[in-house]
Amino acid sequence: MTNEQLKAFICVVEQGSFRSAATALHKTQPSVSAAVKSLEQHFNLCFFDRSHYRPQLTDEGRAFYAQAKKLLQQATQLEMYGHQLASAVTPPLAISLSAMCALPAVLEKIKHFWNQHPQMHLQVNTEHLSGVLEQLKLEKADLAIGPLLGIDHNFEYIEISQIKMITVIAPHLLDISPGIQISQQQLRNLPHILISDTGSVAPFDHVNVLLGGQRWYVNDYQMKKALLISAMGWARIPEHIVQHQLEDGSLLKIDVENFNSQSTVPMYLIKLKNSPSSSLAKAFWQDMLNYK
Amino acid sequence: MTNEQLKAFICVVEQGSFRSAATALHKTQPSVSAAVKSLEQHFNLCFFDRSHYRPQLTDEGRAFYAQAKKLLQQATQLEMYGHQLASAVTPPLAISLSAMCALPAVLEKIKHFWNQHPQMHLQVNTEHLSGVLEQLKLEKADLAIGPLLGIDHNFEYIEISQIKMITVIAPHLLDISPGIQISQQQLRNLPHILISDTGSVAPFDHVNVLLGGQRWYVNDYQMKKALLISAMGWARIPEHIVQHQLEDGSLLKIDVENFNSQSTVPMYLIKLKNSPSSSLAKAFWQDMLNYK
């Protein structure tokens, strides 16, 4: 079973005929036929019902196709990755950053490391909630920076910073006296603006939310902030993002009953325990230990 | 880039030398050398530092190895899958079953379908929480049966049954008058016995739990039941599993304040929306629609 054979098989499935698959692959029809046939013989299976004019996928063929397609996608990804490794002088340091942490205190540490490794290729991917650690588990990132959300025994971490989360709202949306707690009831009719989880499998859609109540989802903190300023709802947000708005009065800090309205969340540098790190990743880890 | 070349590269990394890799692969040393070299030339990269006696992985080599290894693992899985397809007469119907649903009412429906397709190969995988849908997303299962936990717009579902969840405890653990609500405080000192999520990425570790309080994790409902009967804690559990124990008095149904102590959870047959189903999966779906 070679990837070329799989490619031929997949192309026939998607094109619907051997001939068009051949032209798509810049090959001739007999070689495509041979490739598929050798696959079929290898497994002693029949992927197509050839009794009709056009080949028709059998159940086995359909089942095999779904898996083969995924394998080939991964193969092309590896191909790209290899070329990317070659174009960069040294393999990049891939960091999965919780969007929450995109603040000076954290970026300063990355900059500090960069100063010591000026030739380094940095690749920062911002993710939300479970997406942060998912990048680590999928080995798409060497290190992650974020809160300990969804952590388990496979991870190792060190605290590197703290972030103050507060709950805010546009001041004219509610009749508020400063310093007075807001009841959940008062917020029920206003949308709670949440960040969509970028994790693919089991998103954390229920941390720090109120039961009942309308929920709106956005993709990043900029959009969250924009909706808040436009008085479309209320939300928890890192304080540093809305600092200006708090000062000029366009947003107001509130305290909601039975809700984690304000908290200081520690941020961690996280890595997989049993994964061999690149020398850059090791150096970054060490640097964070010392810098602290 | 062929899988054979990757296999050679990976084997050299793991064996630590070209020669031992060659014997492991039942090839000669020059052909392994050639395979690795052609990989390196393909990407214009250097995977090994050959200036020493033993080849030493470069940073690029290490980075590439991690990804290549995963690709090959998937390739061998596809290989196995193909042979499995061949050994079974027809591709199996793979169902991801929430362990919660392993009860007569649900199994009866599967049996009903089996009676109509006596030659069918069934492959049932019981999972917990996010693991149920993860199997669907990874295309390891054609259909899933479980509650709507972690559902999103990519899924399609039909209700097929209902399950009564209750909260129970060994009677002598608490001083209880029947019919009286238990305060959370009374349970704080007793472990809450939970099922571990089988999902790999972002487990649902916080549905129907009390804040604070000790938590124990088990892998299946049999173990949960065993711990309950041994008076090691309290838990939510499907009623049908502990029916006997409720009758003979070895377990007692309780009602906890501000906790979802008792509820009827609907169970659904779930599939991915945009995934081409096998004819068996389609038939099962139709059967469930009609049977209902």
Next chain:
DNA sequence: TCATTACGAAAGCTTAAAGCTATCAAGTCA
């Protein structure tokens, strides 16, 4: 209905590359 077009299988040939043997220089270790 019959010519036209499109499709897939089979046979025979060409060629690229995957693999082997043999050999050599360099490194390791007693």
Next chain:
DNA sequence: TGACTTGATAGCTTTAAGCTTTCGTAATGA
């Protein structure tokens, strides 16, 4: 130092992947 191991190289053999051509058959269309 000498026995041994390791990886690279050269030259040869063999495998299989690909091409061209041909043929029978199914769909299309005037």
